[in-house]
Amino acid sequence: MKRSHRTTAVLGIAFGLVIACAPMAVQAEEGGPPPLKHPHITMDRKTLQEGLQVFTNICMGCHSAKYVTYGDLMRYPELGLTRKQVDALRGSKSLLAGLTTDLTPADAKMSYGKVPPDLSVITRSRQGPDYVYSILTGFEHDPSGRIPDGFYNVYFPGNHIAMPDPLTWFHHDPKDTDHIEEQARSVASFLAFIGEPHQLQRETIGYYVIGFLVLLTIVLWLLKREIWKDVKH
Amino acid sequence: MIERMLNSSVAQWLDERSGIVGMVRKHLLDYPTPKNLNYMWNFGSLAMLVLLLQILSGIFLAMFYKPDAMATAGGYTVAFDSIERIMRDVNYGWLIRYIHAVGASAFFFIIYMHLGRGLYYGSYKKPRELLWIVGVIILLVMQATAFFGYLLPWGQMSYWGATVITNLFGAVPVVGDFINELLRGGFSIGDPTLNRFFSLHYLFPMILVAIVVAHLHALHVVHSNNPTGVEPSKKGLIPFHPYYTVKDLFGVGVFLIVFCYFVFFNPTGWGLFLEPDNFSPANNFQTPAHIAPVWYLTPWYSILRSFPDKLLGVVAMALSMVLLFFIPWLDKGRVRSARYRPVFRQMVLLFFASVVVLGYCGHSEPTELLKTIGRIATAVYFGFFLFLPIVTKHEKTRPVPQDV
Amino acid sequence: MSEPTDQKRRNFLWGLASGLGAAGIAGMAVPFVKSMLPAADTLAASTTEFDLSTLVEGQMVVIAWQGIPVFVVHRTGKMLERLKGHDFRLKDPESRADYPHVGATWMKTMEQRLTRSIKPEYLVTNAHCTHLGCIPLYKPSPGQAEWGNSVPEWWPGGFHCPCHGSLYDLAGRVFDGSPAPYNLYLVPYKYTADTKILIG
Numbered sequence: 001m002k003r004s005h006r007t008t009a010v011l012g013i014a015f016g017l018v019i020a021c022a023p024m025a026v027q028a029e030e031g032g033p034p035p036l037k038h039p040h041i042t043m044d045r046k047t048l049q050e051g052l053q054v055f056t057n058i059c060m061g062c063h064s065a066k067y068v069t070y071g072d073l074m075r076y077p078e079l080g081l082t083r084k085q086v087d088a089l090r091g092s093k094s095l096l097a098g099l100t101t102d103l104t105p106a107d108a109k110m111s112y113g114k115v116p117p118d119l120s121v122i123t124r125s126r127q128g129p130d131y132v133y134s135i136l137t138g139f140e141h142d143p144s145g146r147i148p149d150g151f152y153n154v155y156f157p158g159n160h161i162a163m164p165d166p167l168t169w170f171h172h173d174p175k176d177t178d179h180i181e182e183q184a185r186s187v188a189s190f191l192a193f194i195g196e197p198h199q200l201q202r203e204t205i206g207y208y209v210i211g212f213l214v215l216l217t218i219v220l221w222l223l224k225r226e227i228w229k230d231v232k233h
Numbered sequence: 234m235i236e237r238m239l240n241s242s243v244a245q246w247l248d249e250r251s252g253i254v255g256m257v258r259k260h261l262l263d264y265p266t267p268k269n270l271n272y273m274w275n276f277g278s279l280a281m282l283v284l285l286l287q288i289l290s291g292i293f294l295a296m297f298y299k300p301d302a303m304a305t306a307g308g309y310t311v312a313f314d315s316i317e318r319i320m321r322d323v324n325y326g327w328l329i330r331y332i333h334a335v336g337a338s339a340f341f342f343i344i345y346m347h348l349g350r351g352l353y354y355g356s357y358k359k360p361r362e363l364l365w366i367v368g369v370i371i372l373l374v375m376q377a378t379a380f381f382g383y384l385l386p387w388g389q390m391s392y393w394g395a396t397v398i399t400n401l402f403g404a405v406p407v408v409g410d411f412i413n414e415l416l417r418g419g420f421s422i423g424d425p426t427l428n429r430f431f432s433l434h435y436l437f438p439m440i441l442v443a444i445v446v447a448h449l450h451a452l453h454v455v456h457s458n459n460p461t462g463v464e465p466s467k468k469g470l471i472p473f474h475p476y477y478t479v480k481d482l483f484g485v486g487v488f489l490i491v492f493c494y495f496v497f498f499n500p501t502g503w504g505l506f507l508e509p510d511n512f513s514p515a516n517n518f519q520t521p522a523h524i525a526p527v528w529y530l531t532p533w534y535s536i537l538r539s540f541p542d543k544l545l546g547v548v549a550m551a552l553s554m555v556l557l558f559f560i561p562w563l564d565k566g567r568v569r570s571a572r573y574r575p576v577f578r579q580m581v582l583l584f585f586a587s588v589v590v591l592g593y594c595g596h597s598e599p600t601e602l603l604k605t606i607g608r609i610a611t612a613v614y615f616g617f618f619l620f621l622p623i624v625t626k627h628e629k630t631r632p633v634p635q636d637v
Numbered sequence: 638m639s640e641p642t643d644q645k646r647r648n649f650l651w652g653l654a655s656g657l658g659a660a661g662i663a664g665m666a667v668p669f670v671k672s673m674l675p676a677a678d679t680l681a682a683s684t685t686e687f688d689l690s691t692l693v694e695g696q697m698v699v700i701a702w703q704g705i706p707v708f709v710v711h712r713t714g715k716m717l718e719r720l721k722g723h724d725f726r727l728k729d730p731e732s733r734a735d736y737p738h739v740g741a742t743w744m745k746t747m748e749q750r751l752t753r754s755i756k757p758e759y760l761v762t763n764a765h766c767t768h769l770g771c772i773p774l775y776k777p778s779p780g781q782a783e784w785g786n787s788v789p790e791w792w793p794g795g796f797h798c799p800c801h802g803s804l805y806d807l808a809g810r811v812f813d814g815s816p817a818p819y820n821l822y823l824v825p826y827k828y829t830a831d832t833k834i835l836i837g
Binding site: 206220230 | 268306307308309314317320321327328331471475476479480482483485486487489490493494496497498500501509510511512513522
């Protein structure tokens with residue numbers, strides 16, 4: 001190899017190593033939050049409908065998801081609720097209304113100190129459904145004893161979460177573990193779905209588009225090679 | 234078939250009244266181009282393609298987007314709501330939005346590659362200095378456009394990024410506060426800011442198109458450089474069509490595959506194109522834990538942060554862009570292409586590396602280690618400009634070929 | 638030259654590339670054009686439900702459907718009787734005009750043509766006068782006792798448009814002498830329950 005090329009290669013590798021090692025250095029310096037749990041997030045209808053139930057029965061006590069309307073629950077094929085099921089859920093609320101909680105911001109502030117955020121795009125604004133799942137199953141006893149039980153969460157930045165253990169994870173009966181984990185998994189999957197309802201359609205179309213483009217690019221490559229036969233080098 | 238079209242009666246009629254056929258022949262079909270251009274020369278046409286895509290997707294987004302920071306339920310705003318409406322209710326709105334978001338990052342990636350090609354092969358050297366200068370102006374207009382556009386979703390990063398950057402302008406002595414107030418339209422980033430940024434975001438691409446036309450005109454006067462840096466003889470030239478039309482089309486194909494991979498399978502770009510914090514609605518009472526501009530602005534941000542003094546940081550950041558204009562005169566070497574300039578080659582590759590490192594540092598949390606690395610990279614970055622005139626005056630170059 | 642130019646292959650490749658390229662561009666145009674068609678939330682609001690049991694006898698309400706005002710009238714037996722006997726004064730007693738929304742696919746019996754409704758008691762029509770679009774006034778009682786000279790003395794009850802004087806009976810059928818050309822337009826509706834309709 002030419003000397004100048006070797007020097008360049010060495011420099012390049014050196015910088016590459018610096019860039020690659022930096023995250024480790026950063027982590028070592030901070031000792032940040034523990035790595036998230038990784039549940040098996042799926043978007044089959046059964047999981048999504050179970051997640052919807054968890055959401056409407058438990059989460060909607062305090063949280064809204066205003067960008068999802070009752071009509072959407074019928075419209076999205078992945079959720080596929082029937083008119084009857086939606087009517088049962090919405091009561092007197094319009095089909096055009098979003099899934100909103102009855103807890104007013106003022107009451108929330110009084111009871112919990114914070115207004116519970118809207119969950120429409122929560123998985124997109126945090127580290128995905130894994131974050132939601134980890135939070136829901138992350139309520140433990142505070143080793144230092146400062147933060148009361150039910151508000152100490154291993155995965156929440158700063159550990160003191162204003163949301164009291166919604167699925168009653170802390171000190172649950174071991175025989176309920178599977179059930180609570182499944183609730184957390186299905187609601188995390190549901191929230192991941194409503195964060196971007198067209199994601200499954202997006203990927204399906206994507207396969208066709210990339211397939212077509214690969215075909216087109218192969219033809220263009222053949223054409224280029226053929227035309228360039230004229231040019232001598 | 235093209236010949237048939239150009240000789241048709243419609244074409245003749247138009248040509249008699251506009252000279253269009255003559256122009257198409259001169260500037261697109263017969264236009265003499267060096268025969269040895271490599272794939273680094275594809276990025277110019279790719280840049281034009283992405284500009285077109287951004288304008289197209291942008292116009293359609295503007296049919297549905299509402300630049301209004303009025304509060305709505307859940308801590309959101311009319312603006313944020315309108316984008317979620319695009320994502321959920323507008324037919325294929327999600328597709329148009331992702332094309333625009335991925336396209337912005339694609340645009341900068343392509344432009345950086347295009348710029349890098351220019352630096353490496355000496356495409357800025359006489360007689361192409363003006364071409365280079367117009368190009369740097371394009372980069373600046375692009376950065377302004379991206380800055381205006383990023384406020385529009387009115388997420389946490391939108392709001393706080395705009396706050397930080399407008400405060401930067403405020404650091405300029407004498408006129409700083411006036412500029413700041415002019416940009417903001419108020420005492421802080423708010424609804425007036427949003428409305429005018431929307432207007433400017435729609436305007437600047439129009440200015441960009443005009444500057445691109447000027448860029449192309451300047452190019453067609455001096456003609457393309459090539460990897461050897463040697464002006465080609467007649468033997469070394471081939472007509473643009475069919476050789477480079479076909480090669481550019483192939484390049485478009487490859488680009489679209491990568492582009493569509495991101496649009497359809499990874500639209501957030503691992504959180505680089507669409508940042509998680511921007512899915513949280515803007516909250517003027519709570520700064521996100523970690524503010525950073527979008528990846529394509531991070532190198533300049535890193536330079537800013539390398540200086541503890543606010544004004545010095547702003548000056549350094551401005552200088553880092555302004556120095557680019559002067560490269561044709563800082564480089565005193567007589568050989569164009571880095572292929573035959575071993576010393577310059579090391580410098581320019583080191584320069585590229587420093588930009589990448591600066592970008593990484595600018596994107597990450599400023600720990601002590603990263604701050605130090607950032608400062609070293611800033612030194613390397615400015616060192617490139619500083620040492621260029623000294624080194625290139627006396628550099629030993631390799632023998633340069635006679636022709637392409 | 639290393640080999641003779643295979644013009645046939647080149648033409649084939651040019652043709653194939655152009656064809657695929659054109660198809661690609663057409664395909665790309667589809668989502669953009671479609672994005673301009675009504676969005677999902679607009680379509681969701683394209684139907685309006687109404688509970689007829691909220692109307693008392695003789696009452697008329699105007700409700701909104703896709704931004705259009707719609708008359709819903711709860712007609713009594715006496716009002717239905719007053720639909721008969723003045724065919725000779727009407728421009729189009731049987732709603733036969735060849736014009737959209739004058740008739741309806743559900744108009745199968747002569748009674749339905751008379752009452753211009755699926756069920757006789759409830760009238761559902763577009764509230765725009767078929768002349769220039771004003772909303773006519775509801776004047777259900779017969780004669781001039783309540784309405785004075787604004788209606789003729791043979792007035793059987795119905796609608797009177799204040800803008801240019803068009804008159805309609807209690808089935809929205811337009812009277813001769815009115816500038817309005819057609820009977821009040823019908824809107825698409827169906828019964829989802831005994832006293833519930835879905836418009837649109």
